[in-house]
Amino acid sequence: MFFDSWDGIIQVLILGTLAYCAIIAILRISGKRTLAKMSAFDLVVTVALGSILATILLSKDVALVEGVAAFVVLVVLQYGIATLSVRSKTIEKLAKAEARYLLRDGVIDRDALRKERVTREEVLCAVRSNGFGDLNDIAAVFLETDGTFSVVSQEKAGTRTAFPDPQA
Structure with missing residues (x-):
């Protein structure tokens, strides 16, 4: 009609x-x-x-x-x-969901990736999208509560593991 x-x-x-x-x-x-x-x-x-x-x-x-x-x-x-x-x-x-570490001090947390159903490539893409080529330059990558990735460089973080664990 x-x-x-x-x-x-x-x-x-x-x-x-x-x-x-x-x-x-x-x-x-x-x-x-x-x-x-x-x-x-x-x-x-x-x-x-x-x-x-x-x-x-x-x-x-x-x-x-x-x-x-x-x-x-x-x-x-x-x-x-x-x-x-x-x-x-x-x-x-x-x-509400909680933010979760996917990478800390350049090391990808494979258990977190599996639990959050995120691929290693998605984390690497987020790192590259923020202008970084070396994971050792990254203090943390978070999967935020809205599903986006936050990438924090070692330079911006100041010291290694400067962030509290979101799951704690």
Whole structure:
């Protein structure tokens, strides 16, 4: 079906505009942390918000107010978990991954690579991408909580193993 009726298009335009305004207002009130690139939990909330927006726009069975209520529920839950994570180590461990050493003082930790499902080549790529050619120049490579790699040179670190173990 290519075209059903103008009513459907008008509905999408009106609901889309209103839903967009509602989600922007809710996200502005909830703060930057709601859509932060921090953890798998945050990603799930972001995808769920997009799914709700699509449902509001395309489903005739979901009223705008119901969709906005769903936005609010997700954002309030996200805000609550983020707030509890700051106050409780147990909640933080449940909601967030921890950074992990993949390389320390030029030596790749093969057990960490296996547990995190990262290849040696990905670590070497991160090192090269940061302008280094020799692993002995690297104090640490971390797999961060958002899945990115952080590379710290020996020069920037100052002394060997200057970082606390993220798993400790």
